[in-house]
Amino acid sequence: MGKIVAVISSPRKDGNSETIVKAMVDAAKGKGHDVQVFNVATLKDRRGCIACMGCKKAGKCVLKDELTPVLDAIREADGVILSTAVYFGQPTGQYRLLEDRFFSFIDGSFTPNIPTGKKVAVVVSAGSAGADELAAQIAGRMVSYFKMEPIGNITMVDGNNPHTAEQNPQLLAQAAEIGSKF
Numbered sequence: 001m002g003k004i005v006a007v008i009s010s011p012r013k014d015g016n017s018e019t020i021v022k023a024m025v026d027a028a029k030g031k032g033h034d035v036q037v038f039n040v041a042t043l044k045d046r047r048g049c050i051a052c053m054g055c056k057k058a059g060k061c062v063l064k065d066e067l068t069p070v071l072d073a074i075r076e077a078d079g080v081i082l083s084t085a086v087y088f089g090q091p092t093g094q095y096r097l098l099e100d101r102f103f104s105f106i107d108g109s110f111t112p113n114i115p116t117g118k119k120v121a122v123v124v125s126a127g128s129a130g131a132d133e134l135a136a137q138i139a140g141r142m143v144s145y146f147k148m149e150p151i152g153n154i155t156m157v158d159g160n161n162p163h164t165a166e167q168n169p170q171l172l173a174q175a176a177e178i179g180s181k182f
């Protein structure tokens with residue numbers, strides 16, 4: 001039984017990425033894991049990295065805001081689910097603020113100061129294109145910087161309708177399959 005953290009970062013409530021994440025979360029809970037879900041899009045006091053370098057001395061992020069508990073939970077977790085929509089070919093701003101704060105997970109020599117080997121799954125929803133590439137980029141950074149172990153991505157490119165994912169049982173089954181790998 002492990003600790004899993006899931007991050008939702010689309011500001012669209014009950015959108016496709018959130019629906020897919022929830023299918024993964026349900027499967028991980030079904031395996032007996034303790035799953036914490038953070039919707040960073042709903043937080044008010046959240047900032048990006050301010051390059052203070054305080055983490056290089058303290059070993060963790062010294063900027064205190066509503067992302068602090070998210071960073072703390074990921075630090076402690078055995079597995080992570082990261083999700084975003086594609087906005088102008090990139091992750092949402094809400095996701096980017098969090099990911100920049102992951103700078104606190106490496107020391108001054110770019111060596112992780114968090115336990116390595118955390119399992120990671122990535123979910124990306126797009127209106128028309130770019131989801132596979134973005135998911136691969138996010139997963140790639142988690143592997144190269146933090147030595148996480150990728151267990152699969154779920155992507156979709158027909159996501160302008162927020163109900164597309166919930167109407168796609170095959171996609172949700174794939175998400176559940178990945179969630180059961182935690």
Ligand SMILES: Cc1cc2nc3c(=O)[nH]c(=O)nc-3n(C[C@H](O)[C@H](O)[C@H](O)COP(=O)(O)O)c2cc1C
Binds near residue numbers: 084126128129130159
């Ligand atoms: C500000 C903004 C920018 C977007 N940029 C893109 C884009 O570059 N490429 C794309 O395929 N879809 C783009 N979309 C569409 C979203 O990626 C798509 O609706 C996605 O499914 C939203 O995810 P969600 O359902 O989890 O909210 C954009 C939507 C918004 C609101």
